[in-house]
Amino acid sequence: LKVFSTFNEDLYKEITHLLTLGNFRENEQLSKYGDTKTARSIMLIELKKLIEANPLFREKHVFPTLKSSRLRTLINQSLNWQHQLCKNPRPNPDIKTLFADHTCTPPNGVLAPTPVNLPAAAVAKPTAFTSLGAHGPFP
Structure with a gap:
């Protein structure tokens, strides 16, 4: 994890803090991830938002239905x-x-x-x- 400390000190601190938790859902930002299905749905929504926000993909990409x-x-x-x-x-x-x-x-x-x-x-x-x-x- 030391690799992250040179790149982003805040990220390094956050990752090491997560390792000290008995349950990662104790972290406020991760508390909404209840079960695997919900976590995947949230992750997919967030990923879609990131892709749609990218000007290179705007109005050029259609997500397939799976x-x-x-x-x-x-x-x-x-x-x-x-x-x-x-x-x-x-x-x-x-x-x-x-x-x-x-x-x-x-x-x-x-x-x-x-x-x-x-x-x-x-x-x-x-x-x-x-x-x-x-x-x-x-x-």
Whole structure:
């Protein structure tokens, strides 16, 4: 945090003060952030205000309307795509994390051989992606 002290002493003091609080909502400015959903809504409104106040964006930017499930849809599409490329696909894959690429172990428990990394030009690209539905087989 010392980095901030040279840039903005007041910001540094405020950040270090927040670290001493048992609950950051004890801070007057942060007390209105009750739950995650409310905090995100407030943050989005404030971000929109900042963007709209910028003269470079004024009357040039239209915010898209997004469904609340958009992130979930994107994650499921990613998982479906990884599962389609799986060497040993199973009907109900057990995915424990999004931080590693998905692989299914074969029924006998032996892992498939590690794929060889080819140059991007040598790999055939799929012509079309078949949608598995908005949320696909992954919950």
